[in-house]
Amino acid sequence: MHETMGCHLDPSGRGAHFAVWAPNAQAVSVIADWNGWDENALRLTARQDDSGIWEGFAPDAVQGQVYKFRIFSRERGYVVDKADPFAFYAEEAPRTGSRVWSLSGHAWQDDEWMATRGPRNALGAPMSIYEVHPGSWQRQDGEMLGWRELATRLAAYVKHMGFTHVELMPVTEHPFYGSWGYQTTGYFAPTSRYGTPQDFMAFVDHMHQNGIGVLLDWVPSHFPTDQHGLGFFDGTHLFEHEDPRQGFHPEWNSSIFNYGRNEVRSFLISSAEFWMERYHLDGLRVDAVASMLYLDYARKQGEWIPNVHGGRENLEAIQFLRDLNRAMYRAHPDTVTIAEESTAWPMVSRPTDMGGLGFGMKWNMGWMHDTLAYFAQDPLYRKYHQGQLTFSLVYAFDENFVLPLSHDEVVHGKGSLITKMPGDDWQKFANLRALFGLMWAHPGKKLLFMGCEFGQRREWTHDGELQWWATDLPEHAGLQRFVRQLNHVYRHEPALYELDFATDGFEWVGADDADASVIAFLRKPLAGGAPVLVVCNLTPQPRTDYKVGVPRAGVWRELLNSDAADYGGAGWGNLGQVGTDPLPAHGHAQSLNLTLPPLSTLILKPDAHV
Structure with missing residues (x-):
């Protein structure tokens, strides 16, 4: 859909074509920098095919100008200004407009990577993932790094440490920085906090040239209710369910996509493919899959609507996930999709023609919970908890698992990994080294959140940067050297x-x-x-x-x-x-x-x- 919807600059560089889906609008205008934000300057025309698409051409639009869609709904005289759901670039928050932008101009230099990434992303390849929040990994004089500076620093560090991939917490455009990207409004726009779309291309390109894969945390499970976003888009619940028992997520105070709607499924699948196609990304980690699969997720009895069979399974979401994975592996067979799925839902990482959801891999949340609970025990009592350490091997091959020690384990009062370990300071670091050693040797791919590799003591916060000064201290530097050696051994031992x-x-x-x-x-x-x-x-x-x-x-x-x-x-x-x-x-x-x-x-x- 991104090829025809949204804003597309004329090849001449002047003038742009606009298209927006608003089937319940009685009129739609483009209000923008070039027309003085006059709602009468560019009225779009509804297609005559009952698609609900409005379109038009702005001859004076040029690269970088800001615009929105003003939508006049048929419902109760409702008028609202919306950002473009298909915008390639947005104003930097707290401003909420979309920018006219072309994705041309970056000369990719990652041909070697793209030609060989299939084997690098294969199930039988080593995969050691470094999870990164771009705004808080490192900063310069307190300011967040742009994509190009981040690429130079991060690639050098990741290569030195021996990780095979980085996984970016969501960089799709989001109005609230404190959501870490999980409240997405721009499903086709890398956040402008770190630079332009071309800057993000340069980031991915540089990582690839250094032999590092790039995965994106992607959020099709819910979206925020900010007025400029997707919610109540044309005066009706267009992207989300109308009934709050289906369309509102009580845990995240956000809206839930209506996966039964063809246009919504196409919107999301187009977004997924867009990042692979235009930005050469190597895969998606799909957020909060469990919340999509269950109609009663985070709800009490009476707060949810059963499916047509009376069950709690979200049949439309299941079909969407299967469609998503079929589309991704059909168009980009050398990439990978990874589900964050926290329940015992069967066959998450099995092919759709076998009845599975079709993901390439699944996060092993059970291993994470059991292992951290075991290591939190005083060693004196661990003999009573041996089963927590060994139980994961009962089901280790039921799915294609990734072992995650992610950002979720070091936020919201949970403390850092090093502070979870018992004993004195020496024992804490010895415990964490033993845990990492077991993790890297255990069946499954590996994921470690930034800062954990050197034992940051402070719980992670998105404000500021990691405690890099700690790497000058012997115990932290020793742990960092150990993780580097772990990656070296892991990548060189096929077993x-x-x-x-x-x-x-x-x-x-x-x-x-x-x-x-x-x-x-x-x-x-x-x-x-x-x-x-x-x-x-x-x-x-x-x-x-x-x-x-x-x-x-x-x-x-x-x-x-x-x-x-x-x-x-x-x-x-x-x-x-x-x-x-x-x-x-x-x-x-x-x-x-x-x-x-x-x-x-x-x-x-x-x-x-x-």
């Missing part, structure tokens, strides 16, 4: 990513030593490759002569030891390698006699000569 979503890629070695709070497992690559052994000791007590069965005889090298002194640990370990003994353990004929450092994760691999 840690090739079979993330297959049972063949995982084998428990020991899951039941609750008294010692120790777990051990193997990760396996495709046939013929070497496995890796992962052992976690989640108490402060070092354990010597700990026997672990392994499938290969010979020397096993330590690829990673979270207790290494370089990361701020105590330096316990196995001097870099350990040989097997012909003593059976855990169902294997060979075993390793390991030293398990306190509060640690070890990753070992059989020597290449074995």
Whole structure:
């Protein structure tokens, strides 16, 4: 729809064509800079095809000028000024007008990335995602960085740290900065807070040239009620349901799209494809899918309307999500869609022709809740909670999971990750290193919110920047080095990513030593490759002569030891390698006699000569 709707500059650079969907309007004007905001200067004409589309041409419009649609509704004499739902660029908040803008002018230099991104985004590829809020990652003299400066700094940092992708919290235009982008008004406009659309193209281009994928957090689940936005657009509930039991979201004080309406589905699917097509993005993380799937989400009995079968499933939203994913993978098969879905809805990341929703991956919220709850326990009591650590493997292969430690876990009074960890300061950092080690070794792709990689102590806030000064302190710098090394090991060991979503890629070695709070497992690559052994000791007590069965005889090298002194640990370990003994353990004929450092994760691999 973005190809014909909205505002499109004439190729000559002067004059623009306008089109807006307002089927219940009796008249529509374009009010703008070039016509003195005179509602009579440019009256649009309704098409004669009952589409509800009004259109017209403004010969004096030029790039950068501000405009709105003044809509005269048939309903009760209602008149309202609306931003263009299809605008490519908007005024910077708190102003709410749309800008005449062409998306031409950027010369893309990411051909190599675009030609090879299919394998980089594939299910069998390593994916370590760094989640970023652009306005608060870094600042310059207190001011937010523009897209181009952010690109230079962020690409260098992400490349240094070894992450494969960045995921941007919503950058679709939003009037309230404090919504972090989750209250979207401009589904086709990157927010003007950080620059022009071409500046955002340059950002994505630069990331790609540095071998970094870019994912966008995208919000089709709800939209704000700001008067200039989509709500009550032509004096009727055009984009949203009229009945508040269907059309109003009590949790976010926002409107819910009417997914049963063809034009609304087309609007949203066009938006999704637009970001892939015009901005070369590599995928979408779709926000709040659970709230779309259930009619009774965040509602009490009597506050929702059952579907035609009397159930609580939102049948129109289910069909929309399937249509969305079919359209995305048909047009852009080398990208990925990821669902934030927090319930046990089946087959979220299974193909639509199997009855699934068609997403490529799904956030594993159960793993996140259980793992953080376990690590919040005093190690003295962890033996009573071993199941929280192991339960995720019961369902780990039911979906294509991403393991998320996202912004949601470090806001609204939840505290930072480092402050969730128990014990003294040394134990807090040791716990967090052990947690990250387990996360990177566990089946599933990885997502970590900015600042967590160096243990920011303050809860995240969108005002200001991350506490970068902390990286000058030894314990924070050590954690940061550990995450960098984690990414290095992860990306270079196929056993840690090739079979993330297959049972063949995982084998428990020991899951039941609750008294010692120790777990051990193997990760396996495709046939013929070497496995890796992962052992976690989640108490402060070092354990010597700990026997672990392994499938290969010979020397096993330590690829990673979270207790290494370089990361701020105590330096316990196995001097870099350990040989097997012909003593059976855990169902294997060979075993390793390991030293398990306190509060640690070890990753070992059989020597290449074995």
